Amino acid sequence: MNLTGWEQLLFVCAVTAILAPLLGRYLAATFRDGAGTKAPGDRIFAPVERNVYRALRVDPESSMTWQVYAIAVLVFGLLSTAVLYAILRLQGALPLNPTHAPGMSPTLSFNTAISFITGTNWQAYEGETQASYLADMAGLVVAQFTAAAVGLAVALAVVRGIAGSSRRIGNFWVDFTRSLVRVFVPLSVIGAIVLVSQGVVQNLTGFRTASTLAGGTQQIPGGPVASMEVIKLLGTNGGSMYGVGGAHPFENPTGFTNLFDLLLVIVLPFAIIFMFGRLIGRPRQALAIAAVMAALFLGHTVIAMQAELHGNSQLPASVSQVASAVNPGGNMEGKELRFGPSGSALMTVGTMGTTAGATDSALDSYTPVGGAAAFVAILLGEISPGGDGGGLYGILVLALLSVFIAGLMVGRTPEFLGKKIRATQMKLIVAYVLAIPVVVLAFASTSLLLGSGTNPILNPGMHGLTEVAYAYASVAQNNGSAFAGLAANTPWYDVTLGITMLIGRFAPIVLALAIAGSLAGARAHARTRATLDTSGPTFAAFLVGVIVIVGGLIYFPMLILGPIGERIVG
Amino acid sequence: MGRSGLVRQACACIAMLAIVTALLGFGYPLTVTGISQLFFRQQANGSLVYVNGELRGSALLGQNFTDAAGAPRARYFQPRPSDAGAGYDGADSGASNLGPSNPVLIKLVTDRAAAYRAFNDLPKNAVVPVDAVTASASGLDPDISVANALDQARRVARARHLPAARVIALVRQHTTQAQWGFLSEPTVNVLELNLALDGLR
Numbered sequence: 001m002n003l004t005g006w007e008q009l010l011f012v013c014a015v016t017a018i019l020a021p022l023l024g025r026y027l028a029a030t031f032r033d034g035a036g037t038k039a040p041g042d043r044i045f046a047p048v049e050r051n052v053y054r055a056l057r058v059d060p061e062s063s064m065t066w067q068v069y070a071i072a073v074l075v076f077g078l079l080s081t082a083v084l085y086a087i088l089r090l091q092g093a094l095p096l097n098p099t100h101a102p103g104m105s106p107t108l109s110f111n112t113a114i115s116f117i118t119g120t121n122w123q124a125y126e127g128e129t130q131a132s133y134l135a136d137m138a139g140l141v142v143a144q145f146t147a148a149a150v151g152l153a154v155a156l157a158v159v160r161g162i163a164g165s166s167r168r169i170g171n172f173w174v175d176f177t178r179s180l181v182r183v184f185v186p187l188s189v190i191g192a193i194v195l196v197s198q199g200v201v202q203n204l205t206g207f208r209t210a211s212t213l214a215g216g217t218q219q220i221p222g223g224p225v226a227s228m229e230v231i232k233l234l235g236t237n238g239g240s241m242y243g244v245g246g247a248h249p250f251e252n253p254t255g256f257t258n259l260f261d262l263l264l265v266i267v268l269p270f271a272i273i274f275m276f277g278r279l280i281g282r283p284r285q286a287l288a289i290a291a292v293m294a295a296l297f298l299g300h301t302v303i304a305m306q307a308e309l310h311g312n313s314q315l316p317a318s319v320s321q322v323a324s325a326v327n328p329g330g331n332m333e334g335k336e337l338r339f340g341p342s343g344s345a346l347m348t349v350g351t352m353g354t355t356a357g358a359t360d361s362a363l364d365s366y367t368p369v370g371g372a373a374a375f376v377a378i379l380l381g382e383i384s385p386g387g388d389g390g391g392l393y394g395i396l397v398l399a400l401l402s403v404f405i406a407g408l409m410v411g412r413t414p415e416f417l418g419k420k421i422r423a424t425q426m427k428l429i430v431a432y433v434l435a436i437p438v439v440v441l442a443f444a445s446t447s448l449l450l451g452s453g454t455n456p457i458l459n460p461g462m463h464g465l466t467e468v469a470y471a472y473a474s475v476a477q478n479n480g481s482a483f484a485g486l487a488a489n490t491p492w493y494d495v496t497l498g499i500t501m502l503i504g505r506f507a508p509i510v511l512a513l514a515i516a517g518s519l520a521g522a523r524a525h526a527r528t529r530a531t532l533d534t535s536g537p538t539f540a541a542f543l544v545g546v547i548v549i550v551g552g553l554i555y556f557p558m559l560i561l562g563p564i565g566e567r568i569v570g
Numbered sequence: 571m572g573r574s575g576l577v578r579q580a581c582a583c584i585a586m587l588a589i590v591t592a593l594l595g596f597g598y599p600l601t602v603t604g605i606s607q608l609f610f611r612q613q614a615n616g617s618l619v620y621v622n623g624e625l626r627g628s629a630l631l632g633q634n635f636t637d638a639a640g641a642p643r644a645r646y647f648q649p650r651p652s653d654a655g656a657g658y659d660g661a662d663s664g665a666s667n668l669g670p671s672n673p674v675l676i677k678l679v680t681d682r683a684a685a686y687r688a689f690n691d692l693p694k695n696a697v698v699p700v701d702a703v704t705a706s707a708s709g710l711d712p713d714i715s716v717a718n719a720l721d722q723a724r725r726v727a728r729a730r731h732l733p734a735a736r737v738i739a740l741v742r743q744h745t746t747q748a749q750w751g752f753l754s755e756p757t758v759n760v761l762e763l764n765l766a767l768d769g770l771r
Binding site for chain 2: 004033056116126180197216249315319320327335340343359458
């Protein structure tokens with residue numbers, strides 16, 4: 001990699017290492033339990049929250065069992081999907097539509113509504129012309145906020161279950177409201193203003209027509225872009241105003257915004273890990289988990305940066321892909337010049353280990369190795385560092401699995417944070433690990449057998465298989481990025497991808513809550529010399545191994561037929 | 571949980587949806603719009619470029635410099651190939667999405683390289699900068715590399731009957747160095763450069 005790429009990576013790592021623990025401390029102070037606990041900013045936030053609880057007729061002091069918590073999450077998801085579906089269907093007849101977007105078709109509305117409610121933000125529609133400003137603001141942005149808050153709320157409940165001593169794991173409405181009022185909204189307002197100062201647009205004007213220098217005309221888009229861009233990233237959502245997302249100069253105008261965008265995505269999931277360490281009173285445990293996440297993050301990001309800078313070996317030698325002071329070089333098909341090959345790969349593949357899947361370049365045109373790095377980050381289960389909340393409960397489940405395997409290997413009773421892992425938990429954990437691969441592999445292979453599945457493929461051969469497999473894996477993990485050559489706005493893909501997103505979001509949530517609920521009543525045992533240390537480097541390395549082996553074994557055949565094959569044959 | 575519990579959760583859901591739609595769906599974006607229009611008017615409206623009161627484009631968006639038949643105009647620096655609609659269509663941002671091993675991409679790049687050499691009077695074996703023959707991710711990339719601009723400078727100078735040195739100096743003058751030294755790549759903004767050529771800036 002050239003110097004610029006390393007400098008950018010170092011900058012991102014340094015800022016994350018400084019900000020994530022600080023933000024984690026703020027989150028821990030905000031979400032610490034106990035009546036009468038003071039939290040930072042109470043003077044401003046507490047009156048807002050009291051009014052919300054009053055409107056909801058919810059007693060903020062009451063706590064829920066895991067079943068009630070799960071039902072609140074599911075009912076809220078169902079109702080908000082229905083409302084968003086209605087907005088998308090009717091947007092053509094609703095106000096605030098200067099671009100004259102017509103109502104979306106039933107299957108596209110179904111797909112898009114689920115996509116944003118689940119935090120996936122798979123976009124089968126064209127942003128500029130197929131969504132009204134009203135739909136963007138009152139529909140999609142609202143969904144981006146709520147999806148993020150639901151993720152964080154569920155993570156808090158799971159932590160209480162795994163580490164706490166009560167059978168009750170918190171109040172969904174309190175967790176949800178506090179996440180919005182004290183984390184997502186204030187950070188979004190600040191972040192949006194920073195983005196606008198760099199050139200991200202924020203207006204309600206619609207298209208303006210310019211007369212170009214050469215005598216033609218050009219439509220210049222507008223829209224409330226910055227306000228959506230920031231929660232798209234901060235909420236690890238990924239859905240943009242414009243078709244090409246973070247590659248659009250109006251969304252991501254400078255090198256600064258490119259890395260600021262990446263930081264908006266990854267700092268909060270890491271901070272949530274540090275919050276976890278403080279909440280359970282074991283900061284070393286959080287450090288071990290953060291180290292695992294950072295190792296995986298660096299793995300897929302560096303590999304992709306290196307591959308894209310190296311360039312596309314299939315292009316003729318008379319095209320200069322060598323980086324120099326006057327030419328960024330590298331694989332520039334589908335990349336913006338201001339970011340260059342390594343900056344593009346850093347931002348795009350850097351967000352692939354979160355559920356954001358925010359891109360500043362076209363993944364379909366990545367080299368086989370660079371594309372595979374993005375793919376693998378998704379397949380490992382979105383834990384490097386994962387979505388807001390989802391990263392935490394995702395890696396906690398894998399940590400429980402690792403404790404069990406390690407316990408079998410050395411002949412000790414598996415326990416995590418003092419609680420024994422028994423058959424009840426293991427059944428749920430295995431269901432959690434298998435739920436997504438089963439859906440992904442079933443739908444992806446069915447698509448390859450059907451004309452309605454293969455006709456929308458753009459690229460021939462193994463690359464085409466990757467387009468389809470990537471689509472299902474991406475939406476199942478609520479990532480939402482795409483090998484966008486696949487023309488996915490067809491009834492088959494709209495509906496099956498929609499179903500995949502629903503399962504990929506809510507099966508893990510319900511299972512994680514169930515695991516937490518089953519541990520919630522259990523007594524914590526004191527640490528003895530026989531207890532397996534889960535916060536040391538040995539366990540961290542073991543956890544990486546389990547993550548890679550579990551993900552690898554499940555998906556290896558698919559990867560061979562896709563990117564690995566393309567690399568070897570090409 | 572009894573049915574009353576379920577009903578209570580559903581009522582809370584409806585109330586919450588109404589609250590977030592009002593406050594986050596309207597309050598939040600309109601507040602941000604207000605602040606942006608007050609303090610960052612130029613940026614918030616798309617960094618628009620007006621010449622004598624007429625809107626000529628955006629400093630952040632590339633545009634076509636072609637004649638009515640779609641052929642590149644020699645007197646202007648040419649931007650990167652674009653897959654936004656028919657080229658630099660601001661209403662239809664997009665990439666080619668061609669895979670690295672796709673024969674269509676290889677042929678496109680080879681043909682573009684030959685056309686670039688012919689258009690700029692470069693030797694048959696000249697090495698072409700990669701950004702000149704590949705389409706960007708947005709189809710609206712406003713920039714080209716310094717190497718690409720320098721390769722085009724002589725042809726532009728000839729078409730405008732200007733000394734090459736003067737056009738090259740203009741390229742140097744309109745080269746944006748990397749932000750903070752490392753946050754971005756060095757770039758040349760094609761619209762700004764062509765505006766300078768036309769003596770409009």
